[in-house]
Amino acid sequence: MSxxxxxxxxxSDAVKQMPVExxxxxxxxxxxxxxxxxxxLHALGPVDLSLTKGEFFSVVGPSGCGKSTLLDILAGLNxxxxxxxxxxxxxxxGVPDGVGVVFxxxxxxxxxxxxxxxxxxxxxxxxxxxxxxxxxDYAIGFMGLKDFAxxxxxxxxxxxxxxxxIARTLVLQPRLIMLDEPFGALDQQTRLxxxxxxxxxxxETSATILLxxxxxxxxxxxxxxxxxxxxxxxxxxxxxxxxWDRNRDSRVVSTPHFGDITARLWEKLRVEALKMMSTxxxxxx
Amino acid sequence: MRRFGGxxxxxxxxxxxxxxxxxYVGDSALASxxxxxxxxxxxxxxxxxxIHVSETGRAFVLxxxxxxxxxxxxxxxxxxxxxxGDVAEPILxxxxxxxxxxxxxLVLLCFxxxxxxxxxxxxMHGLIxxxxxxxxxxxxxxxxYRRTSQVLRLTTLQTALTVxxxxxxxxxxxxxRLGFSLTLLGVLIGEMFASQRGLGFxxxxxxxxxxxxxxxAIALLLTVFAIACNTLMMMFDRHLAHR
Ligand SMILES: Nc1ncnc2c1ncn2[C@@H]1O[C@H](COP(=O)(O)OP(=O)(O)OP(=O)(O)O)[C@@H](O)[C@H]1O
Ligand SMILES: [Mg+2]
Numbered sequence: 001m002s003x004x005x006x007x008x009x010x011x012s013d014a015v016k017q018m019p020v021e022x023x024x025x026x027x028x029x030x031x032x033x034x035x036x037x038x039x040x041l042h043a044l045g046p047v048d049l050s051l052t053k054g055e056f057f058s059v060v061g062p063s064g065c066g067k068s069t070l071l072d073i074l075a076g077l078n079x080x081x082x083x084x085x086x087x088x089x090x091x092x093x094g095v096p097d098g099v100g101v102v103f104x105x106x107x108x109x110x111x112x113x114x115x116x117x118x119x120x121x122x123x124x125x126x127x128x129x130x131x132x133x134x135x136x137d138y139a140i141g142f143m144g145l146k147d148f149a150x151x152x153x154x155x156x157x158x159x160x161x162x163x164x165x166i167a168r169t170l171v172l173q174p175r176l177i178m179l180d181e182p183f184g185a186l187d188q189q190t191r192l193x194x195x196x197x198x199x200x201x202x203x204e205t206s207a208t209i210l211l212x213x214x215x216x217x218x219x220x221x222x223x224x225x226x227x228x229x230x231x232x233x234x235x236x237x238x239x240x241x242x243x244w245d246r247n248r249d250s251r252v253v254s255t256p257h258f259g260d261i262t263a264r265l266w267e268k269l270r271v272e273a274l275k276m277m278s279t280x281x282x283x284x285x
Numbered sequence: 286m287r288r289f290g291g292x293x294x295x296x297x298x299x300x301x302x303x304x305x306x307x308x309y310v311g312d313s314a315l316a317s318x319x320x321x322x323x324x325x326x327x328x329x330x331x332x333x334x335x336i337h338v339s340e341t342g343r344a345f346v347l348x349x350x351x352x353x354x355x356x357x358x359x360x361x362x363x364x365x366x367x368x369x370g371d372v373a374e375p376i377l378x379x380x381x382x383x384x385x386x387x388x389x390x391l392v393l394l395c396f397x398x399x400x401x402x403x404x405x406x407x408x409m410h411g412l413i414x415x416x417x418x419x420x421x422x423x424x425x426x427x428x429x430y431r432r433t434s435q436v437l438r439l440t441t442l443q444t445a446l447t448v449x450x451x452x453x454x455x456x457x458x459x460x461x462r463l464g465f466s467l468t469l470l471g472v473l474i475g476e477m478f479a480s481q482r483g484l485g486f487x488x489x490x491x492x493x494x495x496x497x498x499x500x501x502a503i504a505l506l507l508t509v510f511a512i513a514c515n516t517l518m519m520m521f522d523r524h525l526a527h528r
Binding site for chain 1: 427429430432433435436437438439443447448451452454525
């Protein structure tokens, strides 16, 4: 375990030698408009956002405000209508190297067992088998899937399938990890524990993490900063600095500071949630 | 075990109906199950018969290979390009609904008498259903699979071979099961109308000579072959469904 961890650290140290002032991820004036069946839908923006290297950033916002759309743009899956998006100083065109994504939907491959699912990306990238075995075994253990390495996704719960997808992303050692509501299918206790695992992973790899979540406590406990989005078209209406120590874990939930952060997040989000409720009421009446 | 018993009952019932039908219409139109099996065992012991079987077998295997590989490739390409698929689907369905036998003279003109015409006619029957099945399977595939292959930065070929084909394999097998019997039909019809060799040719000459037991023996052989292959594919399909 420590061998794997130190190697990951060495690798990311090399990246750290970039100019410090340059943000790891930079979005300027990003908007996204969807056109379908002659109608256009302004889904996102304008959004400005800079993430520093190694930061843990969370995005919270009402359903349908454009969080997944934002992730697609960062992952190079969907070009924005206006604005510029940069990763490590280069404009994002297509999926950049060094970006890992865990989608909101279950993306595990039902025709592969857990082990082969996790190894999938590495095999396609032509990594040598001994190295694949080392990284896959480590990630499977890390995600608590050791007893299920030979099981197929159909035999797993939704939460475990999501962990398979996380492991499949981790083994590629991305420098930017984006997760779209990865713990949505989990119960509260498991969510907190998985949060601790995510923090551990973040410390070990020193990757930049962008987490999309609808759980305010999750965002408050895990993040360095939390971005609060408005209803559609989503823009950042507040960015909250948590000021946690890098060695934090789920026990921070019992501190008064945690209460302050969640309160501030909820204060902003409540207004947006109410707005959304009222627009859907006027629409339905 | 119970499924096995069910199959046995169905087979026995078919034989009983066949026997009854034979007793009703008589020797002039039908051979009895016993006569048919006897004739088949005689045929299987003559060298000439095997020449015809291998001729049909070769034509069929070749046609099936082309229909399956071509159908999957076409289906994947059309399924991936949304627009191409939208345009192609009605065209394919229309093409397929043309009675293909009217095109057979054209096929003969293009390929001449012999192996290639039979193969072409078999492919004409089997290719389009397999294409349609694979195309629709891709369109119904979970979009997140393709997005995953994109973020894993797979090449187009890797995406096709390691994500798309496995994802749609159950539907491909259904398409192949259908394509299988249609290709066999195509090859046999091709042989019946213009060939000097093969089981189709044997059938035509038996019809002309009024050899009812030969007709029935060949039909029995083909039925057993088709059912056996179909059962194998169904077992494979079930095996996949368990994963
Ligand atoms: N491909 C698309 N075509 C048309 N509209 C789309 C498309 N993708 C998303 N939308 C619309 O854009 C808006 C934002 O969608 P998005 O998925 O980004 O929301 P979200 O914030 O992730 O929501 P949730 O929290 O429910 O996941 C929604 O109104 C959605 O209907
Ligand atoms: Mg979403």
